[in-house]
Every structure is written in C-alpha cells, then in structure tokens.
Amino acid sequence: MEIPNYLRRGYITPDELFSIIPRPSEERLRKRPVAIPECPQQIPCTPCKEICPVNAVMMDHPNDIPKVDYEKCIGCSLCVQVCPGLAFFMIHYVGDKARITMPYELLPLPEKGEEVILLNRVGEEVGKGKVLAIVPREKSKGDTPIITVEVPIELAWEVRAIKVVRK
Ligand code: SF4
Numbered sequence: 001m002e003i004p005n006y007l008r009r010g011y012i013t014p015d016e017l018f019s020i021i022p023r024p025s026e027e028r029l030r031k032r033p034v035a036i037p038e039c040p041q042q043i044p045c046t047p048c049k050e051i052c053p054v055n056a057v058m059m060d061h062p063n064d065i066p067k068v069d070y071e072k073c074i075g076c077s078l079c080v081q082v083c084p085g086l087a088f089f090m091i092h093y094v095g096d097k098a099r100i101t102m103p104y105e106l107l108p109l110p111e112k113g114e115e116v117i118l119l120n121r122v123g124e125e126v127g128k129g130k131v132l133a134i135v136p137r138e139k140s141k142g143d144t145p146i147i148t149v150e151v152p153i154e155l156a157w158e159v160r161a162i163k164v165v166r167k
C-alpha cells in the first residue's frame with residue numbers, strides 16, 4: 001500500500017484533510033463551534049468517540065479515521081481535551097474572525113486576552129491572535145489544557161498552534 005504524502009512529511013494540508021473527511025459548510029461554521037478531527041492515521045484509538053456526549057464522532061472500527069457528524073456536534077470541546085494525539089480542533093466563524101480551539105501543552109499557558117503569535121502546521125509564524133478562553137489541565141477531562149484563539153478568518157485552516165511571547 002502506498003503511504004500518503006501527508007504521512008511521509010508529518011503534517012496534512014487543508015486540501016488533503018478534506019479529501020478524507022467532509023468539509024463543514026460556512027453556514028455550519030457560523031452557527032456554533034464545530035469539531036474537526038485531523039487524525040489521518042489508522043491507529044487503534046477511540047477516546048474521542050467515547051467521550052462525545054451526542055455520539056457525533058463516527059468510527060465503525062477502532063482503526064477507522066474519525067469523522068464528525070457536524071450537525072450533531074454541540075461544540076463542547078471534550079474531544080479536543082481528551083485526544084492523546086492532539087489531533088482534534090474546533091472552529092467557529094464569527095464575523096471576519098475565526099475562533100480556533102486547540103490543545104496547548106507547553107508552558108507558560110497564555111492568559112485570557114493575551115496577544116499570541118499564530119503558527120501554521122509547519123510551525124511558521126503567520127500572524128497574531130488573541131486568546132479568548134482557556135481550559136487548564138486541572139479542569140480538562142484529559143491531560144491536555146486547551147485554548148481558544150481568535151484569528152483572522154482567512155487563517156482558520158492554517159493556524160494550528162501558537163507561541164507565547166513574554167518580555
Ligand atoms: S465537540 Fe463535543 S459534541 Fe462535538 S464532536 Fe467533540 S465531543 Fe462531540
């Protein structure tokens with residue numbers, strides 16, 4: 001079996017991601033936060049499916065690539081909190097911004113309202129954003145703190161990490 005390019009190089013582009021899972025509509029992205037699984041490896045792993053309170057994460061077999069029923073998803077963020085692969089995100093379009101909820105395991109944890117540097121999937125700086133919300137480790141249902149960052153809407157599918165800069 002041929003190994004896909006995104007597994008060889010270690011990150012997946014938005015076009016590659018949406019060739020293996022459905023892309024949520026703009027209407028859905030504006031309604032409320034929606035969970036996006038960026039987990040293209042067929043590994044035996046199911047915490048995201050087990051924690052989902054509305055059975056929105058679809059996997060017939062533990063080795064399947066997780067997909068989300070975007071209409072069922074209530075945007076609770078539990079899948080982001082428990083995913084050991086740091087592979088779940090949530091996106092919400094609000095006006096000309098996007099709110100991205102992502103795992104963040106580094107220290108220091110940013111503070112609410114703090115301006116942070118936005119990084120793409122390769123770790124390159126692509127702009128600045130503002131931290132809107134934090135779920136620290138002690139409140140996370142998994143071992144992973146999560147943060148929600150407001151970014152320019154055109155970066156919604158590029159930004160997947162942040163850098164905290166303290167003077
Ligand atoms: S955000 Fe909540 S409702 Fe949506 S897929 Fe994740 S666990 Fe399920």
Ligand code: SF4
Pocket residue numbers: 037038039045046047048049066082083084085086087088
């Ligand atoms: S919990 Fe994370 S790593 Fe495991 S299957 Fe779900 S998305 Fe993939």
